[in-house]
Amino acid sequence: MNMQNPEGYTTADGRQIGGVLMEMKNITLRFGGVNAITGITFDIREGEIRAIIGPNGAGKSSMLNVISGFYVPQEGEVWFRGAKRPPMKPYQVANQGIARTFQNIALFEGMSVLDNIMTGRLTQMKTGLLAQAIWWGRAQAEEIAHREKVEKVIDFLEIQHIRKTPVGRLPYGLKKRVELARALAAEPKLLLLDEPMAGMNVEEKEDMSRFILDVNDEFGTTIALIEHDMGVVMDLSDRVVVMDYGKKIGDGTPDEVRNNQAVIDAYLGVSHD
Amino acid sequence: MNVTEAPSGLVSIPALLARNVVVHGNKAAYREKEFGIWQSWTWAEAAEEILAMAMGFLALGLERGDYVAIIGRNRPQLYWSMVAAQMCGAIPVPLYQDAVAEEMAYVLDHCGSRFVVCNDQEQVDKILEIEGKVPHIEQVVYLDKRGMRKYDHSRMNAMADVIAEGRAGHHRFDTELAKRIAELTYDSTCVMLYTSGTTGKPKGVVLSNRNIIETSKNSSEFDHLRAGDEVLAYLPMAWVGDFIFSIGQAMWTGFCVNCPESPATMMTDLREIGPTYFFAPPRVFETQLTNVMIRMEDAGRFKKWLFDRYMAVARRVGPDILDGNPVSGSDKFAYWLGNILVYGPLKNTLGFSRVRVGYTAGEAIGPEIFSFYRSLGINLKQLYGQTEASVFITQQPDGQVRADTVGVPSPGVEVKIADNGEVFYRSPGTFVKYYKNADSTASTKDAEGWVATGDAGFFEDGTGHLRIIDRAKDVGKMADGSLFAPKYVENKLKFYPAILEAVVFGADRAFCTTFINIDLNAVGNWAERNNIAYSSYQELSQHPRVLEMIRGHVGEVNQSVAADPMLSGCQVHRFLILHKELDADDGEMTRTRKVRRRVIEEKFADLIDALYAGKSEIYTETEVTYEDGRKGAIKATLTLADAAVAPAQKVAAE
Numbered sequence: 001m002n003m004q005n006p007e008g009y010t011t012a013d014g015r016q017i018g019g020v021l022m023e024m025k026n027i028t029l030r031f032g033g034v035n036a037i038t039g040i041t042f043d044i045r046e047g048e049i050r051a052i053i054g055p056n057g058a059g060k061s062s063m064l065n066v067i068s069g070f071y072v073p074q075e076g077e078v079w080f081r082g083a084k085r086p087p088m089k090p091y092q093v094a095n096q097g098i099a100r101t102f103q104n105i106a107l108f109e110g111m112s113v114l115d116n117i118m119t120g121r122l123t124q125m126k127t128g129l130l131a132q133a134i135w136w137g138r139a140q141a142e143e144i145a146h147r148e149k150v151e152k153v154i155d156f157l158e159i160q161h162i163r164k165t166p167v168g169r170l171p172y173g174l175k176k177r178v179e180l181a182r183a184l185a186a187e188p189k190l191l192l193l194d195e196p197m198a199g200m201n202v203e204e205k206e207d208m209s210r211f212i213l214d215v216n217d218e219f220g221t222t223i224a225l226i227e228h229d230m231g232v233v234m235d236l237s238d239r240v241v242v243m244d245y246g247k248k249i250g251d252g253t254p255d256e257v258r259n260n261q262a263v264i265d266a267y268l269g270v271s272h273d
Numbered sequence: 274m275n276v277t278e279a280p281s282g283l284v285s286i287p288a289l290l291a292r293n294v295v296v297h298g299n300k301a302a303y304r305e306k307e308f309g310i311w312q313s314w315t316w317a318e319a320a321e322e323i324l325a326m327a328m329g330f331l332a333l334g335l336e337r338g339d340y341v342a343i344i345g346r347n348r349p350q351l352y353w354s355m356v357a358a359q360m361c362g363a364i365p366v367p368l369y370q371d372a373v374a375e376e377m378a379y380v381l382d383h384c385g386s387r388f389v390v391c392n393d394q395e396q397v398d399k400i401l402e403i404e405g406k407v408p409h410i411e412q413v414v415y416l417d418k419r420g421m422r423k424y425d426h427s428r429m430n431a432m433a434d435v436i437a438e439g440r441a442g443h444h445r446f447d448t449e450l451a452k453r454i455a456e457l458t459y460d461s462t463c464v465m466l467y468t469s470g471t472t473g474k475p476k477g478v479v480l481s482n483r484n485i486i487e488t489s490k491n492s493s494e495f496d497h498l499r500a501g502d503e504v505l506a507y508l509p510m511a512w513v514g515d516f517i518f519s520i521g522q523a524m525w526t527g528f529c530v531n532c533p534e535s536p537a538t539m540m541t542d543l544r545e546i547g548p549t550y551f552f553a554p555p556r557v558f559e560t561q562l563t564n565v566m567i568r569m570e571d572a573g574r575f576k577k578w579l580f581d582r583y584m585a586v587a588r589r590v591g592p593d594i595l596d597g598n599p600v601s602g603s604d605k606f607a608y609w610l611g612n613i614l615v616y617g618p619l620k621n622t623l624g625f626s627r628v629r630v631g632y633t634a635g636e637a638i639g640p641e642i643f644s645f646y647r648s649l650g651i652n653l654k655q656l657y658g659q660t661e662a663s664v665f666i667t668q669q670p671d672g673q674v675r676a677d678t679v680g681v682p683s684p685g686v687e688v689k690i691a692d693n694g695e696v697f698y699r700s701p702g703t704f705v706k707y708y709k710n711a712d713s714t715a716s717t718k719d720a721e722g723w724v725a726t727g728d729a730g731f732f733e734d735g736t737g738h739l740r741i742i743d744r745a746k747d748v749g750k751m752a753d754g755s756l757f758a759p760k761y762v763e764n765k766l767k768f769y770p771a772i773l774e775a776v777v778f779g780a781d782r783a784f785c786t787t788f789i790n791i792d793l794n795a796v797g798n799w800a801e802r803n804n805i806a807y808s809s810y811q812e813l814s815q816h817p818r819v820l821e822m823i824r825g826h827v828g829e830v831n832q833s834v835a836a837d838p839m840l841s842g843c844q845v846h847r848f849l850i851l852h853k854e855l856d857a858d859d860g861e862m863t864r865t866r867k868v869r870r871r872v873i874e875e876k877f878a879d880l881i882d883a884l885y886a887g888k889s890e891i892y893t894e895t896e897v898t899y900e901d902g903r904k905g906a907i908k909a910t911l912t913l914a915d916a917a918v919a920p921a922q923k924v925a926a927e
Contacts, residue, residue, distance in 0.1 A: 013423070151308035156419070161537035163309065214420050 008045055011238050018046030020079075021190060021222050022067065027076035029062055029246075036062040037073070038246045044190065049216055049223045051233045054243035055266060060226045061103060063243065064192050067224065068100050069093035081189075094123050097189035101179040101196060103226075109168035113178050116167055117153060120185030121146040153184045156218070157211060173204035177211070184215060191215065193225040197232055205229065209236055234258065242266070285457035285482045287360045289524040294320045297500050297527040303349040306534035306542055314349065316527065322350075322436065327357035328446040329439030330388070333412050333430070337362035337453065340384040340465065344368045344377070344399075345392025347506040347532045350416050350432055352519060354390045359463065362453045363388070366465045366477070367510040370396060378403040380467050380475055384708065385409055390432070393417035397424070459483045464520075465708055466513050468660050477708035478513075478660045487701035488663040489521035491684040495668065496630045500527035502549045503627070507532075507539050513660040514634075518552060521663075543624035551631045555638035558653075561623055562642055583611035584648075591616075591648030596672045616649045625651050632656050632668075639768040640676035647674065655679050657741060661717065661724055662686070663702030667739045678738035679730075688739065694729035694756075695745040729758065731839065742840070747870065749780035755842030759870070762787070762843050765830045770795040771822060774855050776873055777845065778881055784846040786884040788877070789823055790854055796822075811852045811909055820914055823850060828917035835919035844918050847884045851877075852909035858898045880911065889913055 008018045022044040029037040037059045044050045052060045065071040066078065069088045078085045080096060088096075099120070107116050125132075125146065131139040154160055157177055162170060167178060176196060183191055196212065197205045209232060215221050227233045233240060234254040242250035242257055244266040250257050257263055283289055293302070293316040302316040314322065335341070341358040343365055345351050355365035366384050368377060370392065377399055381389070389410055391397045397415050404410065413429045415421060421431070439446065463482045467475040492498075506519040519530045528550070533542040569580050590604045600608075620626045631646070631653040638655065646653040656668035657679035666688065669680035682688045686700035699722040706714045718724045729748040730741040742748065742758040749757045759777040762785065766775040773792035779785035791814050800807060800816075807813040831844040855861040860872050874881065876895075883891040894908045 148308065151310075155308055158535065160309075160534045161541070210420075217422055218419060 008047075011048075015047065015217075015238075017048045017238065020044070021046045021081060023079040024063075024066070025077040025079065027063075027066055027073045027078070029059075029066060029071055029073045035246050037066070037243075039076070040241075040243070040246075040248045041076075042241050042248065042251055044222060044224055045239075046222055047216070047220055048238040049212070049225070049236055051237035051240045052224065052226050052243065053228075053230070053233055053240060057245075058243040059246040060243055061194060062246075064100070064194055064224070064226055067190075068098060068192055091123065094186065097187075098192065099183040099186040099188035099190075100192035101176070101183050101194060103194040103198060105172075105175045105179055107167045107175060107179060107182070110166060112164050112166055113159060113170070113181075114150065114154070114163050116178055117150050117181045117185050118146065120182040121150065123186065149187070150185050153181050156184070156214070157181050173200055173207075176200070176204075176208065180208075180211065180215075184219075184221075187219075188221060190222045190224065193223065193227075195226055195228065197227060197229050205232060212236060283486065284459040285359065285454070285461070286356055286463060286485070286520065286524050287454050287457065289486070290316075290320050290323065290356060293524065293527045300500055300527065301529045302523075302527070303352070303530050303532070304546075305349050305532040306538070306545075309534075311531075311545070313529075319349070319353065323353045323356050323360070324450070325436045325439040325443070326350075326353055326432070327360040327439065327450055328443055329435035329437075330357055330361050330363075331446045331449060332438050332442055333388070333414075333435065335361045335363050335388055337456075339363040339388060340366050340386040341388040341390060342366045342368055342381055342384070342386040343390045343510065344370050344396045345390075345416065345510070346370060346536060347508075347510055347515070347519070348392065348416065349530070349532055351390065351392065351510060352506075352530065354414075354432075355464065355520065358388075359457070360450060360454050362456060362461075364462045364465055366467070367516070368467070369509055369511045374399045374402045376475070378406045380477075381407045381410065383475075384465060384477060387411045389413050391415045394420040397421070397429070457482065459486075462705070464516055466511060466516065466660055476710055476713055479705040479708050480513075480663055480702075481705050484663045484702045484704065485517070485521045486525065487685065488665055489517060489525040491701070492517070492665050492668070493522050493526045495670070495684055496550070498522060498526045498528060498550060498630070502526065502528035502629070503546055504528065504530055504550050504552075505533065505539075505543055505546055505548045506530050507536070507543075508552065508554075514552060514658075514664050517664045518550075540624070544622070545624075547624055547627040549627045549629045551625070551628050553631075553633055554635040555633050555642065558633060558638065558642055558646060562645055565619065565623075580615055583607075583615040586611050587616060587648035588644065591650060592644060595647055595650055595652060596674070612650070620649055620651065625649075628652065630654070634658065634679075637764040638676065641768070643676040656683075657739065659726060661704045662698060662700060663704070665702060666696075666698045666700075666726070669738075673736070673738070675738070678733060678736070678740050680739065681737055682739070689723070690731055691725075693745065694731065694742075694748055696726045696728050696730045696739070696741070697723045698726065699723045751779055751785075751842050752781055752783045753842065756839055757785070757843060758840060759785075759843075761840060762830065762834060762845065763868075765833060766826065769826045771799065771819075772826060774868065776855075776868055776870065777843070778874070778884075779843065782885065785843055786881065787827070787845045787848045788873070788880070789827075789848055789850045791819060791823070791850060793854075810854070811907065814850045814852055815909070815912060820850065820912060823848070824914055824916055828919075831916060832919045845916055846918055847887075847913060847915055849880060849884060849911050849913045852893075852911060853895060853897060853907060856897075859896075884913055 010016055020043045025041055027037055027040045052063055054060050062071060066073050069090050072087045125142060127139040127142050154163060159177060162174060167175060197208055212223060216223055237254060239252060240254055240257045241248060242263045249262040249266055250260040283292060298317040299315050301313045302319045304311045304313040341363050343351055343354055358365045366386060368380055387409055389400055391413060393415060397413060400413055411428060414432050414435055416432045418431050460481050460483055463480050463485045465477050465479050467477050504518055508515045523530050531546045533539045569577060586607045590600045590608055593600050594608055628651050631651055633653060634656045654669040654674050656665060658664040658666045665683040666686055667680045668683050686698055688698045691697060703722055703724055727745050728741050729743050729745040730739055732739055743760040747759055751757045757779050762777045763775040766772050771791055772789055774790035776788045777785055793810055796813060796819060800813060805816060805818060807816060813819060827845050827848055834844050835841045862868055879893055880891060890910060890912055892910045894906050896904055896906050898904050
């Protein structure tokens with residue numbers, strides 16, 4: 001498999017992966033004197049499932065926040081769809097077609113599942129506040145069109161039964177699914193998942209894995225995810241970036257990463273004499 | 274049996290469909306909630322889809338006499354696929370979608386189906402898993418495209434593509450399809466349904482067009498069903514009842530079949546549709562009632578008062594009003610007021626505002642639950658039936674509804690009681706045969722067409738209503754020769770929330786005794802409210818106050834058993850509360866939670882002996898199997914108690 005091929009590559013299960021969608025060049029992120037990320041370079045290709053793994057405190061979430069535009073790195077460049085990305089506000093990044101879920105669920109607890117997912121369409125609504133408030137003319141037509149998109153997502157993630165339930169009353173596993181639904185509602189090019197399986201039981205993990213694969217398969221969405229469950233990561237992802245202490249220590253297919261000595265050391269620990 | 278002819282050429286389901294297009298063309302035939310909206314198809318639209326689907330099947334090579342397995346939840350397209358298969362001269366075989374792959378393999382192998390229609394990836398995966406065991410499967414058609422992109426499609430098609438192909442090629446298939454539809458007769462097979470198979474392997478029950486159409490016609494007339502009625506199709510498609518309601522009666526009367534969005538949304542969808550004709554097993558009614566009661570416990574004081582007051586009125590006069598019996602003017606007014614304040618809103622919440630005819634069957638329903646719904650003005654009735662009868666054997670006519678009978682023979686059905694009490698029937702709905710099982714057919718259905726139900730029962734004097742008392746093989750005689758029907762008494766005991774299971778003994782004995790399993794939820798709750806401390810199931814079960822409560826329940830049951838002249842001998846004289854729950858892991862119950870009498874009798878022989886020996890206490894050790902297969906023993910000292918026995922009302926004529 002030739003990773004450097006600009007035209008992409010074919011995965012083990014026969015999926016065609018396209019060219020580079022996003023490229024991180026020499027990213028360094030500092031908080032005061034602490035280097036959270038040091039000189040990391042990697043790319044995410046169109047249509048692939050890309051995992052970022054590493055021990056606690058390795059800088060994975062910081063990396064995801066750089067991709068999502070929440071943190072602006074002190075050094076390095078972020079290239080998205082062939083263009084260098086200037087520092088942006090998160091909403092501008094969202095408008096570019098990047099959506100995400102959060103490690104600690106960030107939903108509106110008092111709102112229904114449906115309303116929460118509708119907020120995922122917000123960036124694409126064109127009519128003004130007043131028109132929407134009186135729900136007339138174009139605003140009405142627009143809402144119906146958006147609702148249809150949202151209903152497709154609800155159907156896809158099989159959460160019809162909780163459509164009208166306030167999010168606060170849902171169990172954890174379902175909240176995670178609602179968060180994924182909201183991200184999907186934005187019809188992203190790139191979907192960022194921050195520990196989508198954290199705190200789930202085996203069955204919930206299986207469901208979530210199924211949904212992630214289906215999203216990738218059905219909509220062709222590129223997915224970058226952070227995950228601690230190694231079994232899940234190795235099964236789901238096409239390529240894996242391994243971080244430790246803010247540095248990249250490995251990059252490649254799950255098999256390559258599994259056999260990488262630096263990675264094994266980072267996870268199992270080495271004796272420092 | 275007199276052989277009837279099909280009314281005016283309506284010899285098959287496709288023929289009924291064609292008639293519905295003419296008569297009810299623009300009325301809604303099917304609805305399904307999808308993407309949050311009820312999508313609907315008129316009879317004309319549905320027929321167009323079904324024809325295209327049938328031509329698509331022809332394009333795939335479906336032959337006359339093929340069996341088409343259908344697996345999935347209730348969806349219009351799956352119902353259509355059954356009719357489309359019939360059009361091609363094939364026989365639909367709906368399967369239980371929650372069956373594990375091995376059970377499916379048995380059935381698919383037994384019927385030798387070449388075509389399988391699946392709802393989604395989950396079902397397709399099961400079929401692929403068992404492909405090696407059932408090599409004759411040639412074509413898999415699936416409805417939901419999700420996740421299917423990567424599958425090998427050389428012998429697999431999406432339903433949308435099958436329909437599209439049928440539509441595109443209709444010039445090629447028109448003649449052939451018309452020919453095959455014309456070949457269908459009143460006696461060609463309409464559907465094959467597999468019995469659930471609690472004993473032994475599932476059996477394929479072959480039902481002809483005559484069975485289905487005659488039964489649908491008779492039962493629709495019995496309950497005055499008509500076009501414009503609404504049903505909610507949510508029970509398994511493999512179950513004969515769903516086939517009769519959602520295909521037979523729907524096609525006969527032209528009413529509308531509504532499919533829920535997903536199994537989990539059934540209650541919401543029920544409320545939105547507000548069916549006029551509704552069927553549910555007792556469990557569904559029980560759950561709904563419990564939910565209502567729990568919510569009322571949390572309601573404000575005024576609402577609670579209002580609810581209690583008017584429910585009392587409803588219990589007193591509701592059933593009479595529903596049956597059209599005379600009640601006083603003030604009661605009528607109170608009920609009318611109650612309807613505005615309580616019953617109406619409650620029925621609306623439950624989704625029963627429009628129910629004209631409601632049925633329950635399958636197992637005994639608690640009299641309180643039954644009368645709760647009837648007192649609200651919901652016409653809930655009972656029926657008795659089985660797959661081999663195309664459902665209907667007996668049913669309750671409007672105005673003659675009671676909790677303890679299953680009604681009078683359905684129109685066209687003859688019922689007789691054999692000397693040993695077993696119920697036999699014959700009817701136009703009586704099945705043709707068990708597929709590839711001549712022995713079973715012969716042992717179930719005799720030359721004159723009488724079918725043994727395996728249930729024991731009797732006709733009540735005066736009303737002519739049938740009462741089912743037990744499985745025929747469990748019914749015995751007591752030492753004094755009176756009838757012993759354990760399940761009859763057990764069901765009465767189990768209607769108390771505190772009692773989870775009861776096992777009654779008494780065959781060839783002087784009196785009856787029983788084991789009781791308490792319901793940990795209900796009794797635990799009760800203990801909490803009454804400040805009774807306990808540390809284990811075992812301790813709670815032997816608590817003196819629990820024993821007192823159960824003694825009271827048993828006494829009440831004895832009272833009601835005594836009122837029945839034929840079964841008064843079955844009163845429970847002594848009982849004990851078991852120190853462990855009866856469990857399938859220990860072999861004491863089947864996986865479907867039916868008590869295994871013989872096993873329990875052997876395993877707890879010491880306890881039974883002690884009950885009959887008149888002891889007041891016994892020490893016992895019982896082997897238990899944990900969920901992971903390890904074994905252990907529990908030791909307990911059980912209290913044996915006497916129960917109050919009511920004086921029997923002797924049968925006047927011996």
